[in-house]
Amino acid sequence: MLEEAWDTEWKTDDDYLQWSLAWVRAAARVLKDDGLFYIFGQLGKREHIWLHFCSMVAKELQFHDMIIWDRAVGYNERYDSFTPCYEMILALRKSESAKPYFNKDAVRLPYEEEKIKAYLRDKRYKDKDARLSHLEKGKYATNILRVPSLKGSSKEKAGHPSQKSEKLIEQLILSSSRPNDLVLDPFLGSGTTAVVAERLERRWIGIEVNPNYVRIAEQRLTALREQKDAPLFKEISS
Numbered sequence: 001m002l003e004e005a006w007d008t009e010w011k012t013d014d015d016y017l018q019w020s021l022a023w024v025r026a027a028a029r030v031l032k033d034d035g036l037f038y039i040f041g042q043l044g045k046r047e048h049i050w051l052h053f054c055s056m057v058a059k060e061l062q063f064h065d066m067i068i069w070d071r072a073v074g075y076n077e078r079y080d081s082f083t084p085c086y087e088m089i090l091a092l093r094k095s096e097s098a099k100p101y102f103n104k105d106a107v108r109l110p111y112e113e114e115k116i117k118a119y120l121r122d123k124r125y126k127d128k129d130a131r132l133s134h135l136e137k138g139k140y141a142t143n144i145l146r147v148p149s150l151k152g153s154s155k156e157k158a159g160h161p162s163q164k165s166e167k168l169i170e171q172l173i174l175s176s177s178r179p180n181d182l183v184l185d186p187f188l189g190s191g192t193t194a195v196v197a198e199r200l201e202r203r204w205i206g207i208e209v210n211p212n213y214v215r216i217a218e219q220r221l222t223a224l225r226e227q228k229d230a231p232l233f234k235e236i237s238s
């Protein structure tokens, strides 16, 4: 993984934590009562700092969940421990009593065909049609999201060193927002959140400090809009 300026611009851990606290507070100000606030982090790069970060922000907002993004392939080889292979997504809600919107049905995972056949052989279920239509809905996703990280050769790669896969961001947006809801990404990078939000008919706001990445995000959005205007896309979505 390449190191970018934003990885090295703080002199001390404490400087980084203070800066983090400022942006978390700014974003929390506009978090809706039924919204979820997702923050990606990993251990190993800044070593322990993510642990302190989580503990600090859990005092600002209500801890909701810790999602594991299983990247499927290890990264940043190290020889004094196992090869790192996951990142974490800290989910926070507005307050202890807040009830975030969460649609588990929107992100069900299909059962494998063999599993469906085996379940249908289970004699405890008499109504096979009802059982089949239940199984065809798929299973609930766990809070371990296994989505391979983008390879350099991936068609999706747009030129950002830590670009997230659309599939991963899609699971977060689909489960925790409705069409027309507003999704904010204050570190937009190459625009993955915007592209996915727009494709799923959510409104979005993105903030990005690097003009080169803004340009990449704009190009991705233009490509999406052109695709949406294509007759085939219109036919499928209408």
Ligand SMILES: C[S@@+](CC[C@H](N)C(=O)[O-])C[C@H]1O[C@@H](n2cnc3c(N)ncnc32)[C@H](O)[C@@H]1O
Pocket (backbone or CB within 6 Å): 006, 160, 162, 163, 164, 165, 186, 187, 188, 189, 190, 191, 192, 193, 207, 208, 209, 210, 213
């Ligand atoms: C981890 S990357 C986001 C990658 C993005 N999720 C994607 O899929 O392309 C973080 C981004 O935050 C941007 N950034 C850093 N500091 C910022 C700031 N103060 N305001 C806005 N953007 C900032 C960096 O330029 C970088 O593109």
